[in-house]
Amino acid sequence: MVRLPASPLARQGRLLSRIVKLLREERNLTSRQTAARMKMQLRTYQDFEAGKREFSFTKVRRFARGVGADPFGILLAMYLHDPEAALEVMDNRMPMAFYVGMRRLRKAIGAELATIPPAQVLLAMRRVEEELLAYLARRAAGTEDWLEQAFAEILDDPPDDDT
Known part of the structure; x- marks a missing residue:
């Protein structure tokens, strides 16, 4: 039996792979359709979905835009080690709403944010x-x-x- 690499980056790649595949399948998209929506070659997308490349926030954002998901939901799911979390916020974009709220809060409070x-x-x-x-x-x-x-x-x- 072949063992998959156990390094943190390899685990991160496998987790991102599960999240991306779950969201793509939820939208009933093929890899080819998703690659086209991301404006990239099919092979590049397949490597991205398989977690074979180094993590790229740019690709996560392009993927999220392509499938209509929340990029912050994808990141949250990675931090939580829970692919389902990305699916749960895919359409309501709650993590993005929190991000927008945090930007507003930071603008309103400024440096005093560090004192809370x-x-x-x-x-x-x-x-x-x-x-x-x-x-x-x-x-x-x-x-x-x-x-x-x-x-x-x-x-x-x-x-x-x-x-």
């Missing part, structure tokens, strides 16, 4: 979490209400045609 303790950041993130959970609850309640109303309309007696 991590505990304060976690407290703020807890508030974000609470807001997002409340949003999901409201959305679920709205969906349930809509379904209940739709089911009631379907189950109501039809109007008489003789009237």
Whole structure:
């Protein structure tokens, strides 16, 4: 049995390979289609997807643009060692939204950003979490209400045609 290289870079390449393939397949794209969207040769794309080349943020961005994914979601999935994380944020682009928020925060606060303790950041993130959970609850309640109303309309007696 052939053992794959165990170096950190080799592991990183295999992880990126799993993430890229997962996202490409989620979009029902072939390697050829993805390479064309990235404006690169098929062989170059195949090497990229196979994790055979050195990590390139430029290629990650081109890939993300080509398949309509969040490049920061891909990086987050790599940091978390969880390819599914990239899939979960593929369409809502939450990591990119956090990036945009961080840029705005940095612009507003400037150098004082360095004086904010991590505990304060976690407290703020807890508030974000609470807001997002409340949003999901409201959305679920709205969906349930809509379904209940739709089911009631379907189950109501039809109007008489003789009237």
